[in-house]
Amino acid sequence: MTAVVGGRLSWFKEIYAAPGSSETKAESGKFTGYAGLVHALNKDWSAYVSYADIFEPQAERDVGGHALDPVTGRNYELGLKGELLQGRLNTSFAMFRYDHSGRAVRDLAAGFACDGWYCSRASGKVRSQGGEAEVSGEVARGLQLFAGYAYTTTKYLSDPENEGQIFSTWAPKHMLRVWADYKLTGALRNVSVGGGVNTQSHTLGYGRTFNVPGFSTWSARLAYQVTPEVSLALNVNNVFDKRYYVPAYSTTASNNHYGDPRSAMLTLKYTPLR
Structure with a gap:
């Protein structure tokens, strides 16, 4: 102890x-x-x-x-x-x-x-x-995994206006994140592939009168170790170009914004050997 x-x-x-x-x-x-x-x-x-x-x-x-x-x-x-x-x-x-x-x-x-x-x-x-x-x-062997799940509730215990109501309207009750990365073997041993998903349940509009839908977005990664010092990686976010609303101070008339669409980033990295 x-x-x-x-x-x-x-x-x-x-x-x-x-x-x-x-x-x-x-x-x-x-x-x-x-x-x-x-x-x-x-x-x-x-x-x-x-x-x-x-x-x-x-x-x-x-x-x-x-x-x-x-x-x-x-x-x-x-x-x-x-x-x-x-x-x-x-x-x-x-x-x-x-x-x-x-x-x-x-x-x-x-x-x-x-x-x-x-x-x-x-x-x-x-x-x-x-x-x-x-x-x-x-x-x-060769398979890296990250998985995380969170369950969260927020509530006013006492308040002159909102007692008993949900406090954080933009905080999802359920959130799951999973990512896996696998390094290939044999002739492709310098190649690694990865993929994952972020998913969350619905949230509430600012006035607590409507639900902002939950969503899932998928991502992928392909990497190649060119030399011991040089690596090349392609990351694609929101692979399926999911259209979703970002939890915020949403109302029926304003402040409803789409999340980021599909995007890709190519990275060249050089790490000198010691």
Whole structure:
């Protein structure tokens, strides 16, 4: 069993000046702590648990021109990490809970009162929680794999306007990323081929009145080791030229943007031998 403890002292000072007025926001010696335990279950697997305080200064201001107080909260994590195949393959599994209060959100009710744009207000208590799983390394001779899955939910626990609502409308509940790269053998031993997919579930429009569809994009790579010092690689992103909307502050009338179309990049790399 290994115990890890730590802390941070923070000082910050922010001066906001406008015609005819100014405001100073400051904090001196704010302490945020961290603590964790790691238990080696055997030579390959370890379990851990951790806790951390949250303190994030922010520059946004409210309709009265006052800077918002820093974001405060707590983060908890519980996980398992392991090495397989004599250390060639790394795996991790984690569950997390992140509670915070005071993060700046748009104050739509105030209109464009802050220099012709929306002001901000401090949110109530928000909880983000979920789990992650990841595996990476050499799963077979010449085959490198990365796969990661994340499940995330965000919710207002208390708020004068949005209690019970989803907090982060642009954060997908499910996200999966997979990439594999294989180095050929024999006469083609200098060639490697790769491919992968990024996929995510739907998100919400800014007003939480409609779904922004989820999407999957595929990528591919072909590489050739010309000499020990020179390599050539062709990467193609969004191979099938998928048309999709980027999660953002989408509304029924505006701010709906397509993601990047198919693109290709040819790279020549020279690495001198030591």
